[in-house]
Amino acid sequence: MKILYFAWLRERLNRGEETIDPPADIATVSDLMDWLAASDEGIDLVFENRDLIRVAVDDELVEHDETIAGAETVAFFPPMTGG
């Protein structure tokens, strides 16, 4: 599974992309965030205020309770500020 980070998450983690292989019991975005935070202190820090983290699964914006079953890409980023 490919993980993407954008904007200040990418800057603080010093990487925009990584490939991971989460265990089978990681079912939702929220589970994945817990698992990533537990495995990496930097991620734990950028995920500190969960409400501010937006998530896209396979390029679609989703809520944190969404399933990640079969997902190829999960992206994490702050609220968007385009336009």
Next chain:
Amino acid sequence: MKILYFAWLRERLNRGEETIDPPADIATVSDLMDWLAASDEGIDLVFENRDLIRVAVDDELVEHDETIAGAETVAFFPPMTGG
């Protein structure tokens, strides 16, 4: 006093402009319309439905009860359809 007619009023009357000299007791737009209609059958006809006639006194849109004291120009026209 100069009277102007626009759009279908102008076309039906076959003139866009005329100069008149109303008597002193013609105080409002409404008085002027009565006086013009009484003096000219064509005007009487185009003023038939008074609610549809818009009026400008010296280039300012006004209601029919507005005074015409001191007015140099009074214009009559249908509802506007620009833009």
Next chain:
Amino acid sequence: MLTVRLQAEIFDAGTETNTFLRDCGGAGAAVTFTGLVRSLPGQAIEALELEHYPAMAQKALTALGEKAMDRFGLMRLTIIHRFGRLLPEEPIVQVMALSAHRQAAFDGANFVMDVLKTDAPFWKKETAGGKEDWVGAKSEDDFARDRWQK
């Protein structure tokens, strides 16, 4: 800065937009409304004749422009309106509003168009199927104007 232009000549929508945007003072948003001579399938027309009352049109659009700039805090506003004979797909009117943030530019241009439709002295006569007809005022235009009253 307010600009009001009444003209018989055709204008180029994009060129006007670029002139309007030049030296934009660091503004964040511009909205351009372009009104075109409508000629849709089933309602096709051959030509449009726009009659206007020149002195009052200049005065009314200037007053409207000043009101819009003040009410929406616009940085710049331009109103261009044509008169005379126009052909399908030609531009009739262009309203451009510049502001710090987007909603003021949208509302400023929308307000100007809604009030202009009912309060600026222009009258349209369409030629369709060889027949000329004065375009009737639409009550929905009165509603559109009235929603800005406060």
Next chain:
Amino acid sequence: MLTVRLQAEIFDAGTETNTFLRDCGGAGAAVTFTGLVRSLPGQAIEALELEHYPAMAQKALTALGEKAMDRFGLMRLTIIHRFGRLLPEEPIVQVMALSAHRQAAFDGANFVMDVLKTDAPFWKKETAGGKEDWVGAKSEDDFARDRWQK
């Protein structure tokens, strides 16, 4: 017809408007929104860096464009959004909506901008006084988007 373009290159606002208006099918109204790099007195910036998530941006703007065309009955809609390094007064985004009547064009362009602001994956970093800062999301943008919910 919907067009969505993401590009690093600068674009010319007026040229894009003219391309958009060509062969307009007898439509009566076009609204162009141009978002510019804001740099106002007292809030001046040196540059803006726009980061984006390419695959999702293309997908999100296409879905948004289709929704807008359908909801407002637009005849044509174009969304252009830049990414990369931008300078003050440069255009960032342009949304152009074509429709039979004016309100649909205004609402279509306004809707696209309001939803784009909060739901399309772009992030702005400003350089001001030599310091870089990520632009924070504004809650007013959430309100602007939410007013279109029905």
